[in-house]
Amino acid sequence: MLVEAVEKVSSGREDPKERVHRYLEEIEERDEDINAVTYVNDDAPEEVSDEGRLAGAAILVKANINVEGMPCDCASRTLKGYRAPYDATVVKRLRREGAAILGLANMDEFAAGSSGETSCHGPTDNPRCPGRIPGGSSSGSAAAVAAGFCDAALGTDTGGSIRNPASHCGVVGFKPTYGLVPRQGLIDLAMSFDQIGPIARTVRDAALVLEVIAGPSEEAEGTLRRTEVPRYSELLDPDEVRHLRVGLVEEFLEVSEPEIAEVAKEAAKALESAGAEVEVVSVGRKLVDLALPTYYIINYVEFFSATRRFDGRRYGRRIEHVCGREVLRRIVAGAAISRQEARGKYYERALRARSWIRSKLLEVLEEYDVLIGPTVPKPPHRLGEELTVREMYEYDVLTVIPNLAGCPAGTVPFDTIRVDGDEVPCGVQVIGRPWEDLTVLNAMAALEDAARFEP
Amino acid sequence: MPKVRIGFEVHVQLDTESKLFCRCPTDYEEAEPNENTCPICTGMPGAKPLPPNREALLTALEIAYMLGCKPVIGKQLYFQRKHYDYPDLPSGYQRTSTPIAVDGELDGVRIREIHVEEDPGRWDPSTGRVDYNRSGIPLIEIVTEPDMSSPEEARDFLRRLLQVLRYSGKVKGDGGIRVDANVSVEGGARVEIKNINSIKGVYRALKFEIQRQLNLLKHGKEVRRETRAYREDQGTTVPMRAKETAEDYRYIPDPDIPPFEITEDMWEEAVARAPEPPHKRAERLVEEYGISKEAAEALVTEREWADFFEEVAQKAPDDWEIEFIDQWVRKELKKILNKKELSFREAKIEPEDLIELMKLVREGKVTRQNALNALWEAVDSDKSPVEVIEEEGLLRVSDEEKLAEVVEEVIEENPQAVKDYKSGKEEAIHYLMGQVMRKTRGKADPDVTMKLLRERLGEPGED
Numbered sequence: 001m002l003v004e005a006v007e008k009v010s011s012g013r014e015d016p017k018e019r020v021h022r023y024l025e026e027i028e029e030r031d032e033d034i035n036a037v038t039y040v041n042d043d044a045p046e047e048v049s050d051e052g053r054l055a056g057a058a059i060l061v062k063a064n065i066n067v068e069g070m071p072c073d074c075a076s077r078t079l080k081g082y083r084a085p086y087d088a089t090v091v092k093r094l095r096r097e098g099a100a101i102l103g104l105a106n107m108d109e110f111a112a113g114s115s116g117e118t119s120c121h122g123p124t125d126n127p128r129c130p131g132r133i134p135g136g137s138s139s140g141s142a143a144a145v146a147a148g149f150c151d152a153a154l155g156t157d158t159g160g161s162i163r164n165p166a167s168h169c170g171v172v173g174f175k176p177t178y179g180l181v182p183r184q185g186l187i188d189l190a191m192s193f194d195q196i197g198p199i200a201r202t203v204r205d206a207a208l209v210l211e212v213i214a215g216p217s218e219e220a221e222g223t224l225r226r227t228e229v230p231r232y233s234e235l236l237d238p239d240e241v242r243h244l245r246v247g248l249v250e251e252f253l254e255v256s257e258p259e260i261a262e263v264a265k266e267a268a269k270a271l272e273s274a275g276a277e278v279e280v281v282s283v284g285r286k287l288v289d290l291a292l293p294t295y296y297i298i299n300y301v302e303f304f305s306a307t308r309r310f311d312g313r314r315y316g317r318r319i320e321h322v323c324g325r326e327v328l329r330r331i332v333a334g335a336a337i338s339r340q341e342a343r344g345k346y347y348e349r350a351l352r353a354r355s356w357i358r359s360k361l362l363e364v365l366e367e368y369d370v371l372i373g374p375t376v377p378k379p380p381h382r383l384g385e386e387l388t389v390r391e392m393y394e395y396d397v398l399t400v401i402p403n404l405a406g407c408p409a410g411t412v413p414f415d416t417i418r419v420d421g422d423e424v425p426c427g428v429q430v431i432g433r434p435w436e437d438l439t440v441l442n443a444m445a446a447l448e449d450a451a452r453f454e455p
Numbered sequence: 456m457p458k459v460r461i462g463f464e465v466h467v468q469l470d471t472e473s474k475l476f477c478r479c480p481t482d483y484e485e486a487e488p489n490e491n492t493c494p495i496c497t498g499m500p501g502a503k504p505l506p507p508n509r510e511a512l513l514t515a516l517e518i519a520y521m522l523g524c525k526p527v528i529g530k531q532l533y534f535q536r537k538h539y540d541y542p543d544l545p546s547g548y549q550r551t552s553t554p555i556a557v558d559g560e561l562d563g564v565r566i567r568e569i570h571v572e573e574d575p576g577r578w579d580p581s582t583g584r585v586d587y588n589r590s591g592i593p594l595i596e597i598v599t600e601p602d603m604s605s606p607e608e609a610r611d612f613l614r615r616l617l618q619v620l621r622y623s624g625k626v627k628g629d630g631g632i633r634v635d636a637n638v639s640v641e642g643g644a645r646v647e648i649k650n651i652n653s654i655k656g657v658y659r660a661l662k663f664e665i666q667r668q669l670n671l672l673k674h675g676k677e678v679r680r681e682t683r684a685y686r687e688d689q690g691t692t693v694p695m696r697a698k699e700t701a702e703d704y705r706y707i708p709d710p711d712i713p714p715f716e717i718t719e720d721m722w723e724e725a726v727a728r729a730p731e732p733p734h735k736r737a738e739r740l741v742e743e744y745g746i747s748k749e750a751a752e753a754l755v756t757e758r759e760w761a762d763f764f765e766e767v768a769q770k771a772p773d774d775w776e777i778e779f780i781d782q783w784v785r786k787e788l789k790k791i792l793n794k795k796e797l798s799f800r801e802a803k804i805e806p807e808d809l810i811e812l813m814k815l816v817r818e819g820k821v822t823r824q825n826a827l828n829a830l831w832e833a834v835d836s837d838k839s840p841v842e843v844i845e846e847e848g849l850l851r852v853s854d855e856e857k858l859a860e861v862v863e864e865v866i867e868e869n870p871q872a873v874k875d876y877k878s879g880k881e882e883a884i885h886y887l888m889g890q891v892m893r894k895t896r897g898k899a900d901p902d903v904t905m906k907l908l909r910e911r912l913g914e915p916g917e918d
Contacts, residue, residue: 066501079500086494088501183711187501191710302710305536308547309498338705347707 002057002151002205003233009056016056017045020100023058027103027149033130036143038063038121039071039104052098053212059094060144060153063104064111065196066185067091070101074187075119076109077322078310088185090154090196090213097212102150106140109324111161111189112303113137114395115381118324123383128170129422132380135165135395137189141199142169146455152200152209156186158193159295160376160399163411166199167375167427170413170455172444173199174206177434178406180229181210182217188306190299193403201455203412203445207232210437232438238445242275244369246443250280251288252373252398252429259417260374260426267414267428268372270450271443281371283364287401290353292393295400297337297350304334329389358405365407365433370443374398375411375429379419398429408437412444413453425453457641457672459665461609462601463657464635466594467620468574468627469514474591475573476504476550476712481627483588496591498545503711507534511571511593512555514625516717516725518595519556519569521619521732526556526722531714537704542585543578550709551596555717562615562734565600572596592627601637601645606661609636613654615734622733622758636661640668643678648692651685660685664692736761744768744777750785759799760789766806771813783813791831804830808839815841820850825897850898855907858891858899862907865890873912881915884908 008014024044031037037060041047048056061067064074066084068091073079091101109118116139117123126134127147134143138155142165145153155162157175166173174197181196188194198209215229248268253261272278307327312318320331337346364371376395381387402409411427418424428447432440474481477495494502516526532555536548551572559566576590597616603609613634620626634657639645648664651657668678683692708714731739733755740751740761754761764784771780788809792802812830815821821829821844829847833840844850865887866873876883884905891904 064501072500074500082500084501085499182503184503185501186503301707305538305548305705305707308538308540309500309545311540311547313542314545315500335705338707340703340705 001202002054002200003202003208005151006053006055006057006208009050012050014056016048016050016098016100019056020045020048020058020102023102023150026147027144030147031149034125034127034143034147035122036060036106036124036127036134036140036147036149037103038073038075038106038119038140041070041101041103044100044102047095048100049098052096053208054094054097054099057094057097057099057151058102059099059209060102060105060141060150061091062111062138062141062153062155063107064156064187064189065091065154066187067101067104070104072187073120074110075107075121076319076324076327077120078110078316078319080120080316082315084185086185088196089182089217091185093213094154094209099212104140105138105144105153105155108137108139108161109327110187110303110307111137111156111158112326112330114160114164114392115387116140116143116165117383118326120324125383126169126380128168129380129424132382132422132424133168135168135376135380137161138165138173138199142166142171142173145169145171145199145201152198152205154196154209154213155199156189156194156196157399157403158189158195159299159403160396162197162199163375163399163409163427163429164395167411167413167429168380168425170416170425170427170453171199171201172203172206172410172412172448173197173427174210174410174437174441174444175402175408176210176214176437177408178403180214180408180435180437182215184217188302190302191306192298192302193295195403203410203441203448204233204236206410207236207441210441214437230438232441235438236441236445238274238442238449240439240442241271241446244271244276244439244443245367246271246276246278247281247364247368247371248278249371249373250282251285252377254285255288255397256374256377257379260377260379263415263417263426264372264374264428266452267447267450271372271446274446274450276443276446279368281364281368283361283371287357287360288397290357291401291404292397294350294353294357295396295404296393297346298354300330300334301338301347302334303330304338307331354404357401361401361405361407361431362433365431369432369436369439371431372443373429375427379417379424379426402431406434408432408434408440410440410444412447413451413455414447415452457669459604459638459640460601461603461606461636461638461661463597463599463609463613463637465597465599465613465616466572466633467597467631469511469593469595470625470627471508471510471514471593473508473510475508475511475571475593476591478505479591481592483586483592486588488584488586489588491588492590496545497587498547498590504550504709507552507571507712507715508593512717513721513725513728514623515555515569515571515593515595516722517625517729518597518620518623519559520722520726520729521623522559522561522566522569522597522616523732524556524559524566524569526717526725527554528717528719528722531716533708533714534712535706536709537706539702539704541575541578542583543575543590545576545587545590549573549575550712561619562612564602564612567598567600569595569597601639606658606665609661610654610658613657617654618756619732619734622730622755624730624758636664638664638668640665640672640678642672643668644680646678646680647682648685649682649695652687656685656687659690660692663690667692730758733758733761740764746777746781750781754785757799760784763788763799763806763809767809770806771810775813775817779813779817783809787827788830788834791827791834795831795835797834802834803836804834804840808833808841812840812844815844815850819900822897822901848896848898855903858895858903859907861891861894861899862904862911865894866911876912876915879915884912884915887912
């Protein structure tokens with residue numbers, strides 16, 4: 001695990017170069033089948049340090065985050081051949097604490113997907129149940145962590161893109177409070193939701209990466225609070241759940257497949273056994289029903305706006321000419337929705353719905369310290385299986401809710417379920433109040449201790 | 456003649472150190488193409504704006520105050536994305552704020568609102584090259600109500616506006632402006648003329664456009680609502696392509712910039728920093744100092760000139776007449792600066808220096824001509840005019856004994872003139888006077904000299 005590895009490297013008991021090199025060999029040997037990595041940094045062993053909070057760490061970065069000198073294509077033909085001219089703030093921070101950037105992780109094109117199948121570099125396989133999707137859009141990040149290609153990976157989460165693949169791949173994924181981690185250097189999907197976060201094998205590893213990348217930068221861009229970031233990995237304490245009021249959300253169970261709902265109920269029981277006060281709580285069916293349309297309308301409009309720079313004048317090709325179907329759908333829909341005469345009908349209503357959802361969720365969170373439920377309401381489909389747009393979007397129904405409210409949320413692999421003879425990992429989602437990321441991590445750690453999931 | 460209504464949208468660059476959403480410097484005129492750029496102002500993938508440059512907001516508020524606007528306080532303001540596709544626009548949208556101030560007035564023209572925007576880059580269609588040095592420089596847009604009724608009135612307003620903007624000391628360069636004008640003639644629709652770059656251009660465009668609309672109406676044709684472009688080479692306006700006018704900017708609040716508020720404190724800070732606007736100042740100068748309206752209007756054309764005047768007026772002894780001060784500050788000193796092509800900002804003279812000089816003139820210790828000569832020397836040197844006078848020994852000689860010696864010399868050297876005088880040619884005494892002046896390099900007190908000459912020569916025609 002990362003936390004232990006850092007300790008070994010810092011105390012001179014392990015050679016950082018060697019361990020980074022071992023990861024490169026793993027990727028070399030096994031990624032051909034998985035396709036989690038789109039670019040390998042052969043210099044990584046030279047770039048790792050034996051000092052810092054991430055001494056010796058090998059981190060994979062999602063391909064929509066700028067890493068100077070490396071390709072930065074968002075897995076799209078639009079940016080084919082484009083190399084990042086600068087380091088994203090999170091990348092600078094990883095390097096400053098001694099980590100090496102191992103390479104880039106595959107993803108859904110422009111992070112606009114939930115299956116990991118829409119990359120111009122080809123789909124990623126799920127290392128935990130080969131032949132099924134790893135989930136998306138941080139498909140490569142989650143698959144690489146599951147396959148043991150790196151210590152941890154950075155993903156990005158707009159409507160579930162960290163939690164969804166983490167749940168399908170049986171790893172830990174955390175979406176921080178909106179505005180906790182600087183976005184400088186992250187290529188946009190929908191700016192008012194986008195957040196960078198860690199995917200790791202343990203909650204403590206995720207907490208360690210988070211404490212390094214989080215917090216306002218010198219420039220204060222893309223972060224909303226100028227408070228100091230606590231050392232989550234040191235403060236992390238699963239026993240803290242004894243003081244927590246936990247709400248198991250009724251509607252989250254209702255919209256999920258029974259086996260998946262069952263896993264979440266088991267998780268709730270486990271927290272109760274660990275000393276938490278657990279109740280079944282309702283957020284109202286309206287909130288869950290409004291979540292997807294609200295999320296997608298805003299996502300379309302912001303994505304349309306964000307992609308106007310890809311006009312074919314500066315970077316490769318004009319996006320509409322070379323992108324995949326889902327990206328094109330969002331651009332076309334975003335253009336239509338934001339038309340002057342349609343604004344009031346869709347976009348402005350969606351903004352109002354978002355405010356309503358946020359205040360409704362925060363109201364429930366006044367009663368409960370955290371809410372739990374399934375991360376993804378249905379199991380991953382088989383690679384290549386044709387889904388309707390609606391079916392695809394349904395993967396996101398539970399993960400978009402914290403994004404709409406700006407809340408921190410994470411997923412922990414809790415158990416496996418049987419799907420057509422395959423044993424598929426199944427995560428449980430924890431949602432907390434904005435800026436109370438540590439409380440969410442504590443509840444996740446307690447779930448991790450009680451989990452039946454065996455990697 | 457049918458009633459004409461004219462209104463403006465005026466864009467002007469603010470003279471801040473750095474750009475609106477990044478720290479790049481704004482001196483694009485001197486820089487090599489694309490030297491003052493970074494991932495933010497070139498809209499590189501993943502680049503996020505820094506929080507809006509506070510200095511730009513404060514400056515915009517200062518100008519808003521000078522134009523008599525009320526700040527929009529206690530309301531969430533946004534930067535919006537205005538989308539359009541053009542080579543000079545690196546992100547495909549321009550960021551433009553919701554109004555920061557409203558309801559102003561200048562010379563009887565109502566100011567509807569003022570907001571802040573970022574400038575796009577510069578595209579050269581002939582080479583296809585784009586220079587992003589300008590991209591991200593803060594602009595303000597000033598929107599007026601259609602309160603002007605002739606091209607002349609419109610021109611006067613723009614001159615006054617430009618004066619106020621320059622006066623603020625916070626607009627860029629030579630105070631260049633970009634104007635969109637809207638004009639309608641009674642009985643016709645409103646027509647917008649885009650992108651006019653000078654006051655002269657606005658005047659010509661309006662002249663042409665009003666005539667065009669009048670002609671249409673005269674022949675019973677309709678004036679359609681449309682957007683036209685000004686053709687500077689021809690002095691005409693031409694319709695813009697439908698595609699350019701049918702544009703839908705798809706405004707959305709920029710999700711990368713949190714909503715902001717203008718606080719009472721910010722407004723107070725801006726008001727404290729803002730100079731008094733020139734039109735208000737002119738009124739006050741008339742009232743407070745009792746100078747003519749014409750004099751006041753002249754003084755306020757240059758902020759430092761009016762400053763200089765006020766400082767002299769305040770520091771000068773109480774018994775000096777305002778006409779005396781007006782004479783020296785507004786006329787004599789300004790004439791010299793004009794000849795030397797210096798502005799008051801550039802001139803190396805302090806109000807105290809001029810007061811010292813004026814004191815010598817008043818006390819008769821230096822002649823007016825020598826005072827002006829000293830001033831001429833002093834305005835672009837490190838010496839004060841009084842230092843120049845002392846160095847060159849230009850203090851007036853009124854010591855009778857000393858002057859009597861010179862008078863004696865002149866009489867001895869000019870027997871012919873003396874003879875002429877004595878034979879009744881009174882003017883000859885002026886020649887002798889001139890000789891005394893020449894010998895004293897103009898320092899001789901003319902009254903004392905004349906008295907001595909008369910004593911020495913007696914009445915003309917005595918012989």
